[in-house]
Amino acid sequence: xxxxxxxxxxxxxxxxxxxxxxxxxxxxxxxxxxxxxxxxxxxxxxxxxxxxxxxxxxxxxxxxxxxxxxxxxxxxxxxxxxxxxxxxx
Amino acid sequence: xxxxxxxxxxxxxxxxxxxxxxxxxxxxxxxxxxxxxxxxxxxxxxxxxxxxxxxxxxxxxxxxxxxxxxxxxxxxxxxxxxxxxxxxxxxxxxxxxxxxxxxxxxxxxxxxxxxxxxxxxxxxxxxxxxxxxxxxxxxxxxxxxxxxxxxxxxxxxxxxxxxxxxxxxxxxxxxxxxxxxxxxxxxxxxxxxxxxxxxxxxxxxxxxxxxxxxxxxxxxxxxxxxxxxxxxxxxxxxxxxxxxxxxxxxxxxxxxxxxxxxxxxxxxxxxxxxxxxxxxxxxxxxxxxxxxxxxxxxxxxxxxxxxxxxxxxxxxxxxxxxxxxxxxxxxxxxxxxxxxxxxxxxxxxxxxxxxxxxxxxxxxxxxxxxxxxxxxxxxxxxxxxxxxxxxxxxxxxxxxxxxxxxxxxxxxxxxxxxxxxxxxxxxxxxxxxxxxxxxxxxxxxxxxxxxxxxxxxxxxxxxxxxxxxxxxxxxxxxxxxxxxxxxxxxxxxxxxxxxxxxxxxxxxxxxxxxxxxxxxxxxxxxxxxxxxxxxxxxxxxxxxxxxxxxxxxxxxxxxxxxxxxxxxxxxxxxxx
Numbered sequence: 001x002x003x004x005x006x007x008x009x010x011x012x013x014x015x016x017x018x019x020x021x022x023x024x025x026x027x028x029x030x031x032x033x034x035x036x037x038x039x040x041x042x043x044x045x046x047x048x049x050x051x052x053x054x055x056x057x058x059x060x061x062x063x064x065x066x067x068x069x070x071x072x073x074x075x076x077x078x079x080x081x082x083x084x085x086x087x088x089x
Numbered sequence: 090x091x092x093x094x095x096x097x098x099x100x101x102x103x104x105x106x107x108x109x110x111x112x113x114x115x116x117x118x119x120x121x122x123x124x125x126x127x128x129x130x131x132x133x134x135x136x137x138x139x140x141x142x143x144x145x146x147x148x149x150x151x152x153x154x155x156x157x158x159x160x161x162x163x164x165x166x167x168x169x170x171x172x173x174x175x176x177x178x179x180x181x182x183x184x185x186x187x188x189x190x191x192x193x194x195x196x197x198x199x200x201x202x203x204x205x206x207x208x209x210x211x212x213x214x215x216x217x218x219x220x221x222x223x224x225x226x227x228x229x230x231x232x233x234x235x236x237x238x239x240x241x242x243x244x245x246x247x248x249x250x251x252x253x254x255x256x257x258x259x260x261x262x263x264x265x266x267x268x269x270x271x272x273x274x275x276x277x278x279x280x281x282x283x284x285x286x287x288x289x290x291x292x293x294x295x296x297x298x299x300x301x302x303x304x305x306x307x308x309x310x311x312x313x314x315x316x317x318x319x320x321x322x323x324x325x326x327x328x329x330x331x332x333x334x335x336x337x338x339x340x341x342x343x344x345x346x347x348x349x350x351x352x353x354x355x356x357x358x359x360x361x362x363x364x365x366x367x368x369x370x371x372x373x374x375x376x377x378x379x380x381x382x383x384x385x386x387x388x389x390x391x392x393x394x395x396x397x398x399x400x401x402x403x404x405x406x407x408x409x410x411x412x413x414x415x416x417x418x419x420x421x422x423x424x425x426x427x428x429x430x431x432x433x434x435x436x437x438x439x440x441x442x443x444x445x446x447x448x449x450x451x452x453x454x455x456x457x458x459x460x461x462x463x464x465x466x467x468x469x470x471x472x473x474x475x476x477x478x479x480x481x482x483x484x485x486x487x488x489x490x491x492x493x494x495x496x497x498x499x500x501x502x503x504x505x506x507x508x509x510x511x512x513x514x515x516x517x518x519x520x521x522x523x524x525x526x527x528x529x530x531x532x533x534x535x536x537x538x539x540x541x542x543x544x545x546x547x548x549x550x551x552x553x554x555x556x557x558x559x560x561x562x563x564x565x566x567x568x569x570x571x572x573x574x575x576x577x578x579x580x581x582x583x584x585x586x587x588x589x590x591x592x593x594x595x596x597x598x599x600x601x602x603x604x605x606x607x608x609x610x611x612x613x614x615x616x617x618x619x620x621x622x623x624x625x626x627x628x629x630x631x632x633x634x635x636x637x638x639x640x641x642x643x644x645x646x647x648x649x650x651x652x653x654x655x656x657x658x659x660x661x662x663x664x665x
């Protein structure tokens with residue numbers, strides 16, 4: 001999921017808080033300047049269900065600094081990978 | 090207010106070269122703030138020094154603990170619908186307001202809290218009385234920020250007041266490093282009315298309003314559940330029109346109380362664990378619920394998977410994160426309560442649901458027989474909380490502002506006070522903060538100096554913030570404090586009795602002599618033990634012109650019923 005937000009001290013803490021409060025671990029994280037001046041783009045990968053993601057997007061957008069948050073779902077492919085690894089070995 | 094502003098303007102001929110402290114005070118004046126609640130200390134001393142020079146421009150209330158200051162600011166905000174302002178120093182001063190911030194965040198109370206911080210060059214060095222209040226308060230503020238440059242003050246103050254009291258209101262914290270207070274700057278203030286990244290949505294989509302109206306007009310057994318959103322959006326009149334036009338029975342959450350007069354024929358009572366029997370039980374029979382400005386808190390829904398299973402649900406709230414958070418509903422409407430009701434009113438058909446309402450009346454009769462009778466008209470034993478509350482209501486009048494602490498007395502006051510006009514009930518709902526009542530009453534009395542303010546508290550809760558009795562005496566506030574003393578942490582004891590086989594673990598209290606305590610603080614006080622003295626002693630307390638603490642010694646092991654037992658469905662509410 002990606003969050004576009006006003007770049008300022010403490011922004012990452014506020015964004016991370018939305019996840020940690022729900023006991024969700026951030027698997028990967030990237031923070032970069034977006035095409036809009038003063039707006040940072042924070043991209044994160046998290047493992048959770050669709051209902052929680054919907055809530056998290058809203059909670060992120062509730063943060064005053066956040067301009068927009070959106071998510072893209074990826075089906076859980078861990079099982080397939082596991083099978084593939086087993087098959088390969 | 091204008092007097093305050095005039096005298097401040099006289100003192101400040103030149104706003105082009107002012108200190109940071111003066112800029113904060115000028116920002117307060119721009120925002121119409123003249124009452125401040127706070128407690129000085131090292132990091133905020135330069136600000137207090139400036140405040141002293143502006144004597145007569147502001148009324149500063151020195152509480153006896155920072156927690157008292159923030160709860161007082163909450164009480165002020167809740168009765169006035171203005172933003173409450175609280176000032177504390179760094180470190181312990183700042184951490185002492187965390188409970189109040191969490192309370193205000195849960196109960197949507199607009200606050201601007203100013204904290205002092207160590208000087209900029211020492212930030213992050215564990216300097217004396219330094220604490221990272223920004224990180225600490227992040228989870229319990231709508232917004233927070235630190236100011237390290239005086240020239241940023243006007244913009245940040247304007248933004249803080251806008252964020253605190255727009256959309257779903259909430260607390261904002263601004264942390265000022267000490268050097269900012271004495272730095273010079275040029276003051277030029279512009280109110281904030283919009284922000285690029287924060288745009289509260291007011292209007293519902295027309296198609297949602299149409300759909301909601303269609304559902305309401307065709308429902309056989311509709312029911313309205315309303316919360317504090319009505320009060321926060323000042324939609325009390327619209328609410329009345331809504332229920333009268335649609336003819337639907339209405340029930341309130343704890344924080345929605347006083348939005349609709351208790352005497353209104355379509356008002357069915359309070360929802361929730363200790364609410365009224367009829368509105369809780371009938372949630373099992375309704376075919377359409379419209380919930381406005383409430384958040385389906387677990388104290389209202391109990392086990393959520395059992396709540397409103399058979400009904401269609403429309404949920405209207407200004408905070409989109411509340412939609413679908415606790416309950417999956419059939420129509421989610423992101424809108425301000427007032428604006429929503431305003432737009433749906435012309436689409437509502439005049440309806441009569443008297444057959445459906447008759448069912449509520451039957452349940453009400455059951456509650457009257459099983460609960461009211463025992464609570465309000467006992468014939469023997471010690472005084473019951475309910476009879477003391479109704480007696481106080483009789484002397485105070487239904488226009489009085491009622492403040493409560495948290496626990497059994499809170500539920501009884503919520504159940505039995507005959508609220509007649511808006512914003513006359515202030516309580517800690519979401520967080521359930523014991524110790525909230527007494528300081529909140531200070532703020533409420535300052536916010537509404539011409540109204541009677543009654544603070545109901547228990548013996549446990551009073552002892553959490555009882556030092557504020559001295560503040561009440563110092564400020565000469567005519568607050569009436571009714572201590573319902575049962576010698577226990579009553580609500581916890583009730584649960585121990587019902588669900589822990591009466592093992593009263595750490596709930597029995599050895600109390601101070603509350604009358605002597607109040608008198609030592611400079612407050613007139615009395616105690617009532619016997620039922621036959623209740624009337625005269627309550628009347629005497631209200632006849633006295635100043636503050637008065639009346640300790641009512643009540644039944645030790647009284648329980649609050651009806652009750653939805655934990656884990657049960659709301660429709661399994663028990664009467665005894």
